[in-house]
Amino acid sequence: MKKTTNRISVLKTYKLYIGGQFPRTESGRYYAALDAKGNKIANLCLASRKDCRDAIVSARNASGSWGMRAAYNRGQILYRIAEMLESRKEQFIAELVWQGLSRSAAQRETEGAIDRLIYYAGWCDKYQAIFSTVNPVASNHYNFSVCEPMGVVVLFAPESPLLGLISVLAPCIAGGNTAVVLAHQAKALAAVSLAEVLNSSDVPAGVVNILTGNNEELMPWLAEHKDVNAILYTEKEPSILTALRKKATGNLKRVIHWPIQRWLDASAQSPYRITDLQEIKTTWHPIQQIAGSGSSY
Numbered sequence: 001m002k003k004t005t006n007r008i009s010v011l012k013t014y015k016l017y018i019g020g021q022f023p024r025t026e027s028g029r030y031y032a033a034l035d036a037k038g039n040k041i042a043n044l045c046l047a048s049r050k051d052c053r054d055a056i057v058s059a060r061n062a063s064g065s066w067g068m069r070a071a072y073n074r075g076q077i078l079y080r081i082a083e084m085l086e087s088r089k090e091q092f093i094a095e096l097v098w099q100g101l102s103r104s105a106a107q108r109e110t111e112g113a114i115d116r117l118i119y120y121a122g123w124c125d126k127y128q129a130i131f132s133t134v135n136p137v138a139s140n141h142y143n144f145s146v147c148e149p150m151g152v153v154v155l156f157a158p159e160s161p162l163l164g165l166i167s168v169l170a171p172c173i174a175g176g177n178t179a180v181v182l183a184h185q186a187k188a189l190a191a192v193s194l195a196e197v198l199n200s201s202d203v204p205a206g207v208v209n210i211l212t213g214n215n216e217e218l219m220p221w222l223a224e225h226k227d228v229n230a231i232l233y234t235e236k237e238p239s240i241l242t243a244l245r246k247k248a249t250g251n252l253k254r255v256i257h258w259p260i261q262r263w264l265d266a267s268a269q270s271p272y273r274i275t276d277l278q279e280i281k282t283t284w285h286p287i288q289q290i291a292g293s294g295s296s297y
Contacts, residue, residue: 017195020205062206075124149176
């Protein structure tokens, strides 16, 4: 029997991440992930409209409990994501090199993502104290303004395959929102590998959902879905941004634009990134006088 020398490698098929599970796309469609030389290195799911709907439903189901979770505990979970990403650092560096980054650039990208998670983990239980207020009013009331999560946020991942993705995801979930992420179409390996990290990092099912597929096909569906509260877009494409804003008018969802070019810069991280994805709730409470005492409560 003649020995075969040209073995065909078994390429990994990366699945979607929805509701804490790794389902295949219901459409049965896939596309090739390519390395810097154009060679096929993996298979990625081409998510469908139903996959988008399932991800949004999952995010909505998780939004109540995640938003009510103690801020300190959310910080612990973000720190745990950083720990798990650190333990798999070499895997992410290798995947980024496959998709065109130099070894040094991939290392900066991965370590920057880990450090950014630590940064936002520290802000989880502090931003409320800074951005909430007691307002002076000309009436016999107490008036409080506090930050509350928007709810379900769709994140269109930037071209920066790991650091950029973490830079939009971390402030979103740090503030109690749940996320549906559409990975960058051409550089999606880091996003789907991140799903494996999230799955082992104490992140409750449905808090983060990650889709891969054709951006032109999926963006309109996600933008016009009535159960999405906000959209975050980071690229500098005026025509796409205009189209997203038009689609978002169906339920008056927020469209946030962060046109960040250098994700390693300190300006790419800020507690204001958390508050960009918050609603401000103001409560009026009457001051009641205790008869004959001159005091109030």
